[in-house]
Amino acid sequence: METVTLTIDGKKIISPAGTSILKAAQQHGIKIPHLCYHPDLKPYGACRMCLVEDEKTARLMAACVTPIAADMMIQTTTPRVVNHRRNIARLMIAEHPESCIVCSKGNRCQLRQVAAQLGIGETHLYHLPNYKPLEQANPFIIRDLSKCILCGKCIRADHELVVVGAIDYNHRGFLSRPATAHETGLERSSCTFCGTCVSMCPTGALSTKNSRYVGSPDRETNTICGFCGVGCTLAVGASNEKVTEVNPAHLSDSVNGATLCVRGHFAHDFLNSGDRLISPLVRNNASEEKDELVPIAWENALVLVSQRLMEIKSKYGPQSIAFLGSSKCTNEENYLFQKIARVVIGTNNVDNGGYTSGQFRYNVFDVKTDGGFRLNPLSDIQKSEAILIFGADPNHSVPVLSYYLKKAARQGVPIVVVDPRKTELVKFASFWLRPRLYTDLELINALAALLHERQSYDSKYIDNYTEGFSIFRYSLTSLDLERVYRVTGLDRQSLTELAEMLEGKKIAFVVGHGILQQKYGMHTLGSILNLSLLTGSLGTSAGGIYVLARENNQIGAMDMGNVPHLLPGRQPLDDEIARKKWEKMWQVKISPDPGLNMVRMIEAAEKGSLKAMYIMGENPLRCLPQTERVQKALAKLEFMVVQDILNSETAQMADVVLPGAAFSEKQGSFTNLEGKIQSFHPAVAPPGNARPDWEILDLLAAKMAQTEGYETLEKIRMEIRKCLPTYKQLNGHGQGWITPTSQKALFDHQNKDNLITFYPVVTTDEKSEDTKYPFTAIIGSLRYHLGSGTRTSTSERVQGFDLCGAIDISPEDGAKLKVKDGDSVKVSSQFGTVQRAIRLKKEIRPGELFVPMAVNGNDAMNLIDLRDLADPKSPGWKSVRVKLKKA
Numbered sequence: 001m002e003t004v005t006l007t008i009d010g011k012k013i014i015s016p017a018g019t020s021i022l023k024a025a026q027q028h029g030i031k032i033p034h035l036c037y038h039p040d041l042k043p044y045g046a047c048r049m050c051l052v053e054d055e056k057t058a059r060l061m062a063a064c065v066t067p068i069a070a071d072m073m074i075q076t077t078t079p080r081v082v083n084h085r086r087n088i089a090r091l092m093i094a095e096h097p098e099s100c101i102v103c104s105k106g107n108r109c110q111l112r113q114v115a116a117q118l119g120i121g122e123t124h125l126y127h128l129p130n131y132k133p134l135e136q137a138n139p140f141i142i143r144d145l146s147k148c149i150l151c152g153k154c155i156r157a158d159h160e161l162v163v164v165g166a167i168d169y170n171h172r173g174f175l176s177r178p179a180t181a182h183e184t185g186l187e188r189s190s191c192t193f194c195g196t197c198v199s200m201c202p203t204g205a206l207s208t209k210n211s212r213y214v215g216s217p218d219r220e221t222n223t224i225c226g227f228c229g230v231g232c233t234l235a236v237g238a239s240n241e242k243v244t245e246v247n248p249a250h251l252s253d254s255v256n257g258a259t260l261c262v263r264g265h266f267a268h269d270f271l272n273s274g275d276r277l278i279s280p281l282v283r284n285n286a287s288e289e290k291d292e293l294v295p296i297a298w299e300n301a302l303v304l305v306s307q308r309l310m311e312i313k314s315k316y317g318p319q320s321i322a323f324l325g326s327s328k329c330t331n332e333e334n335y336l337f338q339k340i341a342r343v344v345i346g347t348n349n350v351d352n353g354g355y356t357s358g359q360f361r362y363n364v365f366d367v368k369t370d371g372g373f374r375l376n377p378l379s380d381i382q383k384s385e386a387i388l389i390f391g392a393d394p395n396h397s398v399p400v401l402s403y404y405l406k407k408a409a410r411q412g413v414p415i416v417v418v419d420p421r422k423t424e425l426v427k428f429a430s431f432w433l434r435p436r437l438y439t440d441l442e443l444i445n446a447l448a449a450l451l452h453e454r455q456s457y458d459s460k461y462i463d464n465y466t467e468g469f470s471i472f473r474y475s476l477t478s479l480d481l482e483r484v485y486r487v488t489g490l491d492r493q494s495l496t497e498l499a500e501m502l503e504g505k506k507i508a509f510v511v512g513h514g515i516l517q518q519k520y521g522m523h524t525l526g527s528i529l530n531l532s533l534l535t536g537s538l539g540t541s542a543g544g545i546y547v548l549a550r551e552n553n554q555i556g557a558m559d560m561g562n563v564p565h566l567l568p569g570r571q572p573l574d575d576e577i578a579r580k581k582w583e584k585m586w587q588v589k590i591s592p593d594p595g596l597n598m599v600r601m602i603e604a605a606e607k608g609s610l611k612a613m614y615i616m617g618e619n620p621l622r623c624l625p626q627t628e629r630v631q632k633a634l635a636k637l638e639f640m641v642v643q644d645i646l647n648s649e650t651a652q653m654a655d656v657v658l659p660g661a662a663f664s665e666k667q668g669s670f671t672n673l674e675g676k677i678q679s680f681h682p683a684v685a686p687p688g689n690a691r692p693d694w695e696i697l698d699l700l701a702a703k704m705a706q707t708e709g710y711e712t713l714e715k716i717r718m719e720i721r722k723c724l725p726t727y728k729q730l731n732g733h734g735q736g737w738i739t740p741t742s743q744k745a746l747f748d749h750q751n752k753d754n755l756i757t758f759y760p761v762v763t764t765d766e767k768s769e770d771t772k773y774p775f776t777a778i779i780g781s782l783r784y785h786l787g788s789g790t791r792t793s794t795s796e797r798v799q800g801f802d803l804c805g806a807i808d809i810s811p812e813d814g815a816k817l818k819v820k821d822g823d824s825v826k827v828s829s830q831f832g833t834v835q836r837a838i839r840l841k842k843e844i845r846p847g848e849l850f851v852p853m854a855v856n857g858n859d860a861m862n863l864i865d866l867r868d869l870a871d872p873k874s875p876g877w878k879s880v881r882v883k884l885k886k887a
């Protein structure tokens with residue numbers, strides 16, 4: 001690397017050529033004031049606050065945009081430099097309104113900080129505030145551009161970091177300001193309300209909208225986002241034990257850096273919702289007129305739960321009890337939860353909310369690669385040579401991941417979107433393929449066949465790391481491509497062009513719920529694995545498989561064995577050696593009976609064979625299909641405990657309610673979709689008498705098993721580290737990665753004979769259209785809500801956005817049905833009906849409609865059949881045949 005030697009403030013400095021003076025100074029502990037500079041943004045040189053002087057040439061230059069040169073003698077604090085900075089700051093302040101006292105930026109305003117450093121009190125200039133109208137029609141962001149210093153950070157953040165392009169400079173000179181196209185409000189622009197511009201803004205020009213004045217937070221704590229599986233690092237601001245503000249933590253080793261999405265930035269106000277549970281509750285139904293939940297002391301609640309569960313166990317046996325845990329709770333809590341089920345009660349009836357997003361289907365990859373596929377840093381995605389996105393709309397489901405994809409596209413990585421809808425990523429894509437629903441599998445097989453036909457496969461990789469290639473290639477050569485074109489509705493030319501583009505490339509595969517929850521999901525994942533092996537992509541830093549995780553700790557919950565078919569460490573329950581290992585560890589006999597998953601639990605409750613459920617942090621009455629059926633099933637239970645943070649629909653049915661703590665109120669760790677284990681500490685105390693969930697579980701387990709509890713989180717972590725080699729980097733501070741333990745040759749070069757087998761090539765059924773239900777409804781999420789929306793719908797800001805969940809249909813269908821934008825329609829499937837307003841969208845294909853989840857109590861789930869997703873014949877939960885009628 002070429003280096004340059006110079007002096008800054010008399011200090012000899014050697015830095016790589018091309019480094020800016022500002023960076024070189026910072027790297028050597030010399031501070032230069034700046035306003036428009038941010039390490040994640042391209043330097044812009046707008047504010048001139050970073051002016052420095054070269055002693056040799058007497059030139060003044062902006063340190064953020066000037067690269068270092070040999071023998072420069074930079075001075076950062078000469079009287080001339082300071083005088084210039086003072087003049088610039090005075091001019092900025094003279095143009096600024098005098099509202100600092102009530103400005104929410106408070107002491108964090110960088111203009112104020114710089115002015116204070118420069119010793120500016122009075123400006124001694126004519127005060128000429130540049131007033132602009134306040135913009136606050138949306139519930140998330142207030143724009144008070146009277147305070148704008150035209151640093152351009154918001155615009156650069158919007159363009160460079162989140163790649164949206166909602167704002168840009170408008171007008172010139174005194175009138176200039178960042179604005180949307182046609183100067184509409186943000187709510188009528190392409191803005192996604194990610195808030196990245198807000199946390200970048202050095203002044204109070206952009207701020208978070210609050211329903212009441214909250215002032216500057218007393219303190220800030222870094223933690224991990226409680227919503228999706230990307231696992232962004234948040235800086236949580238708090239005052240009086242309440243979270244008042246959330247910003248990105250701006251850490252260079254975090255997955256999100258300076259960005260967040262609308263949920264992470266703005267929806268955490270749900271933490272202060274009036275629906276928070278603050279005391280243990282017990283059902284008082286002593287008389288017919290009275291049936292209510294009333295407060296009870298912690299000790300009494302725990303004794304009651306322990307006694308009732310042990311009674312039910314001894315009366316009906318361990319299989320009469322089920323434990324539904326949470327993909328939102330920490331690794332430590334998930335570990336304890338499944339251990340209570342398996343060790344104290346003796347049942348494998350344990351699952352978590354990850355079930356609803358088809359989590360168990362990861363099994364295909366896990367089994368085939370011995371878990372090797374799992375370590376996937378998102379920073380590698382930009383190194384891939386092509387990105388194939390199947391059934392995923394990351395702009396809505398995992399927005400921060402979408403920033404990586406859009407940036408990769410900007411850098412020239414070809415993106416292929418395979419989706420029935422024209423998602424927002426399509427405008428960044430080189431190819432957009434719209435196979436008929438359920439036929440992704442056929443498309444992937446065909447792509448593999450075309451690549452094979454062109455002899456475009458990685459023979460060396462295949463020889464070294466895979467087996468079964470001869471059978472696989474035979475299946476590919478026998479594939480009837482004409483049938484594939486007919487079934488998928490795609491033409492030969494587009495598939496051939498795609499195969500041509502992919503030739504010789506290492507591919508990153510992004511797989512979403514459109515595959516995980518869909519009919520043929522398991523086989524489709526198998527075909528993706530095949531394509532990744534054929535192209536030699538899996539296990540390389542330029543390729544890999546990224547499976548979206550809807551919830552923040554969906555991955556960790558599964559790793560901790562909070563699923564019926566896997567013991568901790570994702571070891572199969574039906575593997576006797578694995579069972580023996582855990583039996584030795586826990587000193588108990590583990591039941592070999594396959595446990596019930598989430599839907600099977602409901603079916604067992606319906607039949608009456610399940611007598612009790614312990615539900616922690618999940619809301620089956622909102623996240624499962626056919627709410628009424630679920631409600632009736634839960635009502636049949638003899639005993640139901642709900643441990644949660646919100647008074648959810650399910651909590652309201654419970655016999656005992658135990659108030660848990662949200663992520664921001666406790667310690668623990670989450671594992672994100674990259675395989676990064678992130679530990680965190682509480683930002684505030686739990687409200688009222690609520691307690692961290694691990695503490696509740698520990699106390700309860702000790703009571704039920706009549707043993708001592710762990711008492712500290714560290715003791716639980718020690719056990720996890722000891723028993724789970726993949727989690728040896730789990731610590732109480734900072735982050736680690738899951739430790740690869742795959743014995744497959746691809747991931748462990750000592751094991752030359754342990755090869756990955758290709759998945760069998762499977763084809764789909766060709767079925768005729770169902771004329772009674774002529775449309776197909778696709779169920780999906782909007783970026784404002786997460787999953788079923790239990791938490792996000794209690795966010796005042798999200799509520800304030802007034803999402804009505806309009807159903808999108810094609811203009812062609814709109815014309816046929818004689819409906820226009822805003823008309824109310826009834827959408828009915830075999831299982832239920834929803835009534836909503838309609839929106840005509842050309843992004844939707846005729847015959848299909850898009851029904852957003854989470855709104856109206858997540859009534860979209862009523863359209864779906866409550867069928868076990870693990871059943872290979874399950875039609876899936878992603879789409880359903882429906883009919884449509886104007887209401």
Ligand code: SF4
Binds near residue numbers: 150151152197203
């Ligand atoms: S709104 Fe804030 S970030 Fe944007 S240009 Fe103005 S001062 Fe800079």
Ligand code: SF4
Binds near residue numbers: 166167191194195
């Ligand atoms: S909130 Fe996000 S999308 Fe909207 S303007 Fe700011 S950076 Fe762009």
Ligand code: SF4
Binds near residue numbers: 226232256260264400
């Ligand atoms: S992308 Fe996911 S983890 Fe990141 S801020 Fe948004 S919801 Fe939170």
Ligand code: FES
Binds near residue numbers: 044050051
């Ligand atoms: S920080 Fe260098 S010009 Fe603004």
